[in-house]
Amino acid sequence: MQRRTWIAIIIVAIIFGGGYAWKEYNRVPTGAASMDAAFSTTAEALHADFLADEAAATAKYVGAKEQAIRVEGVIRAVEQADGGGATVILETADAMAGVLCEFASDALPKDWKSGDQVTVQGICTGMNDLIPDVIMVRCAAVE
Amino acid sequence: MILATATISSATLAQDRYMTRTGHVEFHSSTSMEDIHADNDKVTSVWDVSAGVVEFAVLIKAFTFEKALMQEHFNENYMDSNTFPKANFKGNIKGVSAEQLKTAGSYPVAVEGKITIHGVEQPLIAKGTVTVDATGGIRAESDFAVKPSDHDIKIPGAVRKNIAEEIQVKVRMDYTKM
Structure with a gap:
């Protein structure tokens, strides 16, 4: 050559x-919206799985590599964040703890309110200490 | 009588305990090669003002970065977040009383305790500010530095110049009564 x-x-x-x-x-x-969901579950079942065996639930829902999961539940509260985003808290069997879903400001449907039955797709990052909330970030609403 | 005393004590203690589940922690590394910044808005904290005890719990994978590659390297190469998924702090806040938290104002405080990152516990001393606004909202803020080497976080030689020896950390908690 x-x-x-x-x-x-x-x-x-x-x-x-x-x-x-x-x-x-x-x-x-x-964003979680553009990923295929690795698992679909309910907020109550997700939280119960973490409470029953945190290590096993972390391995399943958080995974070694980043993955999206789909969670259906009832909104307990919608809290606006300082930075413009919002946190949607889904009901669990525990009155104190919930499934916390972090939305960017443009990703949260404006009409979502307490009591609504919704489906969220997000990246599960695990269950926190002190208050045993299950945390999901970069969430998207599933219509 | 004993029951009544216990009930009153319990109620008094509960009144002096504050919490947040949407606390903010951010960190920043600045070098001539690169600026790295990450935020976590899902930090849990419980503050018992009467006892002066405060605790924080942080999920490492809840930190978000501007760039995906930084986030992947942070979790997989430096923090080993599958092995060490959480960081935490437990210590004391000195300089503000339960009574002062009923009055709007800004109170300088001292924070002292143990911080665990990457499975390694280290002592931490920091200054901070607790601010009570006119509506009774309570915000606690603090800045401090953390050295990755103190927590057995190994930075490969190829990127050593990209990551600061001291990472600047900012904490901001908006507390509500428990």
């Missing part, structure tokens, strides 16, 4: 490789 051809191949490889690296470096975290 001629020297000129080799140079052309190297330049193309640098352009594509650099482009891929730049795109990968600037990739933003994926």
Whole structure:
């Protein structure tokens, strides 16, 4: 192969490789809406699974690699956050603890309110200590 | 009589306990190579003002980054968040009383306790401010620095210049009565 051809191949490889690296470096975290749900469950069942065996539930719902899960439940409260987002708290059997779903401001349906039956898809990050809430982030409403 | 005393004591204690489940913790690493910032708005904290005891619980995977690659490296390479999914702090807040929390104002406080990150416990001393607004809302804020090396967090040589030796941490809690 001629020297000129080799140079052309190297330049193309640098352009594509650099482009891929730049795109990968600037990739933003994926919203849960664009992911396939690994599991579908209810807020009560999800919370009960964490209370029964936190390690097993963490392995299943949080997973070693990031995954989305789909959770159906009744809204206990909608709390607006300082930064513009909101937290939707889904009912569980525990009056104190719930499934906390973090929504960006543009992801939360404006008409959601306490008592509504809803389905949420989000990234489960585990069950917290002190107050045993199950936490989901980057949530999206499922119509 | 004993029952009545116990009930009153219990009620008094409950009145002096505050909590949040949507506390905010952010950290920032700044070097000439790169700025790294992450936020967590799902921090749980319980503060017993009478006893002066405060606790925080943080899920590591609830930190969100601007860039996905940073988030993946943080969880998989540095924090080992599958092995150490939580961080916590337990200690004391000194400088504000239950009585002062009934009056609007800003109160400088001192925080001292033990912080556990990446499964390694270290002492932590920090200054902070507790602010009571006109509606009775209580906000506690503090800034401090954490060294990854103190918590056995290993930074590979190839990216050592991208990550600060001291990570700046900011904490902001809006408490409600339990």
